[in-house]
Amino acid sequence: MSARRATLALMDTATLLTRLAETIDAHDWDGLPALLHDDFTCRLVHTGEELDREQWVRFNADYPGFERMLVEDLVADGDRAVLRARVVGRGADGQELHFAVASFATAQDGSILDLTEVWADIGQEAPEGTRPA
DSSP, X not given: OOHHHHHHHTSOHHHHHHHXXXXXXXXXXXXXXXXXXXXXXXXETTTTEEEEHHHHHHHHHTOTTEEEEEEEEEEEETTEEEXXXXXXXXXXXXXXXXXXXXXXXXXXTTEEEEEEEEEEESSOOOOTTSSOO
């Protein structure tokens, strides 16, 4: 076990998920794999994709226009935790874009074993007829 992985083994799930968001926010793509279990998988609910460890790191590193990931809420219990974050990026035209993500994680052996992400655009209008008059 590497020294970095041994240090991570001491972290609780909330700290591990917070560190994940901080690492992504810092664009530390070389440090990201150390937070992920060798058998890591991520399921993207909105597209139905499932990514392994290498694919998910590359997906984040190569995402066009990504700038920031800001934690807004975190709840943890045992080996499970969920984080809600605001993600800021830039469109091809330079316009600032805002998204929300809820990341549901399971930790094992001091790293994140699986992650389910639910993404949404911010600022959408509610569909007509779905709110009381």
